Structure formats: structure tokens, C-alpha cells
Amino acid sequence: xxxxxxxxxxxKGQMPEVPGADALTDSIMAAIEETEERKPVTVPMWLSVLRxxxxxxxxxxLMLFVxxxxxxxxxxxxxPINYLEVAGNECEECSPAERYNLRIxxxxxxxxxxxxxxxxxxxxxx
Amino acid sequence: MxxxxxxxxxxxxxxxxxxxxxxxxxxxxxxxxxxxxxLADVEEAKDVVQDTFIKVWQNIGSYDDRYGFNTWxxxxxxxxxxxxxxxxxxxxxxxxxxxxxxxxxxxxxxxxQLESSEWVSVVKVMANELxxxxxxxxxxxxxxxxxxxxxxxxxxxxxxQIKSNLYAAKKNIRExxxxxxxxxx
Numbered sequence: 001x002x003x004x005x006x007x008x009x010x011x012k013g014q015m016p017e018v019p020g021a022d023a024l025t026d027s028i029m030a031a032i033e034e035t036e037e038r039k040p041v042t043v044p045m046w047l048s049v050l051r052x053x054x055x056x057x058x059x060x061x062l063m064l065f066v067x068x069x070x071x072x073x074x075x076x077x078x079x080p081i082n083y084l085e086v087a088g089n090e091c092e093e094c095s096p097a098e099r100y101n102l103r104i105x106x107x108x109x110x111x112x113x114x115x116x117x118x119x120x121x122x123x124x125x126x
Numbered sequence: 127m128x129x130x131x132x133x134x135x136x137x138x139x140x141x142x143x144x145x146x147x148x149x150x151x152x153x154x155x156x157x158x159x160x161x162x163x164x165l166a167d168v169e170e171a172k173d174v175v176q177d178t179f180i181k182v183w184q185n186i187g188s189y190d191d192r193y194g195f196n197t198w199x200x201x202x203x204x205x206x207x208x209x210x211x212x213x214x215x216x217x218x219x220x221x222x223x224x225x226x227x228x229x230x231x232x233x234x235x236x237x238x239q240l241e242s243s244e245w246v247s248v249v250k251v252m253a254n255e256l257x258x259x260x261x262x263x264x265x266x267x268x269x270x271x272x273x274x275x276x277x278x279x280x281x282x283x284x285x286x287q288i289k290s291n292l293y294a295a296k297k298n299i300r301e302x303x304x305x306x307x308x309x310x311x
Contacts, residue, residue, distance in 0.1 A: 004303050007231050013271035015159045016242045024158075024172060025150050028179045029143065035180060 130195040138186050146186075150179050156196065156270075157203045163265045164207040165214070166249040168242050174210060178203040193279070200272075200280045204262055211258045218254055223247035224306070231308060251306075252299050263288055264295035 137145035161174035181202050226247035253261050266272045
């Protein structure tokens with residue numbers, strides 16, 4: 001047993017010589033230079049914040065646009081417009097009497113337009 | 127083991143590469159010694175030396191002057207060694223390794239310094255069957271000759287864990303060497 005202990009004692013603290021120590025130092029320093037060259041460019045804090053904020057704003061604007069586009073339905077040309085309804089509903093704050101007057105006014109306008117149309121077409125012989 | 131001057135560290139922190147070169151020249155021996163004894167492979171040991179100093183350079187800004195620089199370097203190197211041990215499959219000792227070990231064991235010259243190749247054989251014969259932790263504790267304590275306090279700092283293990291790992295490692299090595307006929311005087 002002493003033989004093993006003696007051997008361990010002899011080995012204690014022994015430092016093997018580095019083979020090609022100078023070359024190893026050079027290669028370490030070269031590797032450090034190389035890693036520094038590959039190091040990514042650090043972006044300033046304000047720029048990264050600006051990037052994030054503008055990205056978020058762009059996404060919000062896009063979502064808003066999509067939503068507005070979905071909400072808006074273009075009226076079809078063939079859809080008949082009930083002027084009587086529209087005239088009455090146009091004024092939400094009006095009293096029923098005022099709404100009635102509006103409808104009457106609208107009807108007058110429509111009649112005038114119809115009469116004008118009839119007169120116009122009567123002058124032409126198709 | 128030569129301690130690195132605080133001024134040199136300060137220069138390194140400021141990005142002085144000439145100062146860091148001096149650090150590498152003066153500390154690569156101890157890192158090589160540890161990694162060679164841990165990995166039993168000259169080229170692997172050199173790779174660990176390189177990786178260790180790259181990490182030292184990259185993290186020198188976070189190094190706390192209150193702790194020993196060499197201990198800090200040892201900590202980085204020992205972690206890298208343990209990582210390598212996990213990745214690389216250990217190759218057992220060859221007949222040539224056993225022959226070299228016999229020569230070293232029989233040599234009674236206390237001044238004799240072992241070559242790297244001899245260290246490879248000695249470590250392969252002695253510590254091939256040890257776990258990573260046991261190998262690290264055994265290497266730091268028995269082969270590098272570090273104090274328990276330093277080993278605690280390097281490994282992050284407590285005194286009891288170091289004691290038990292060292293005991294297990296020594297027991298394993300003794301049993302192995304006795305089997306090989308080295309127990310008899």
C-alpha cells in the first residue's frame with residue numbers, strides 16, 4: 001500500500017510541460033481575435049426600442065385596416081332605397097312629428113323628380 | 127502557482143491584449159496540467175486550454191477581484207473538462223500504458239518530472255474508471271495538490287462531498303492497482 005501512496009506523493013503538484021507552449025499561446029490569441037471579429041454589432045438601446053414600437057404600431061394599423069374593410073359593405077346598385085324610411089331615420093334626435101315632416105318633404109322631392117323625368121322622356125320619341 | 131497581479135487583470139479588463147497574452151503565457155501551464163490529467167489526451171487538453179482562455183477573455187469583465195484569479199480560471203477549465211468527459215467515450219489503458227505506468231511507479235527518483243505522454247498513461251491506468259466528479263476531485267487534490275478550500279470554490283461541492291468523492295476515488299484506484307500487483311511492497 002505504501003508503494004501506491006509513495007507514487008501519489010511523488011506525482012503531487014507535478015506540472016507537465018506544455019508541448020509547443022508558444023504556439024499554443026499564439027493560437028489562443030488568434031482564436032480570441034477571430035471570436036472578436038465574429039462578434040455581432042451591438043445595437044443601441046433606443047434603436048431596438050424604436051424598432052419594437054414601430055413594429056407594434058404597424059401591426060395595429062394593419063389590424064385596424066382589415067377590421068374596417070370587413071365592416072364596410074358597399075351598397076349594391078340594385079338595392080332599392082326606401083326613401084321614406086331613410087328620410088325618417090336620418091334624424092335620430094327628431095321628434096315623430098319632425099320625422100313625419102321629413103318624410104313628406106322627401107316624398108315631395110321624389111315626386112318632383114318623377115315629374116321632371118316624365119317631362120324629359122315625353123320630349124323624345126324613342 | 128504564480129498569482130496574477132491585480133494590475134494585469136485591470137489591464138485585461140480594459141481590453142489590453144498584451145496583458146492578456148502575459149496571463150495566457152503564465153497560466154496555460156496549470157490549465158494544461160489539469161486538463162491533461164482529467165482527459166488523458168494531449169490534443170484534447172490543448173483544446174480545453176484554448177477554450178478556457180477564450181472564455182476567460184470573454185468574461186473577464188465579470189471577474190470579481192476578491193476571489194483568486196487562478197481559482198477562477200481553474201473553475202472554467204474544470205467545467206470544460208467535465209463537459210468533454212461527458213461527450214467523449216473514455217478509452218481504457220493499453221498494454222503500453224501499463225508498461226509506462228510500471229516504469230513510473232518503480233522509479234524512486236523524487237525529482238523526476240513526467241512527460242505529457244507519461245501522464246496520459248498514468249492517468250489512464252489509475253483513473254479510467256472514476257466518475258467525472260471523482261476524477262476532478264482526485265486530480266485537484268492529489269495530482270494538482272490544491273487545498274480543500276480551493277477545491278470547494280472550484281467545484282462548488284461542500285467539504286463532505288469532496289471528502290466522499292476523494293475517498294471513493296482513492297479506494298477505486300487502490301483496488302485497481304492492487305489487482306495489478308502494486309499493493310505489495
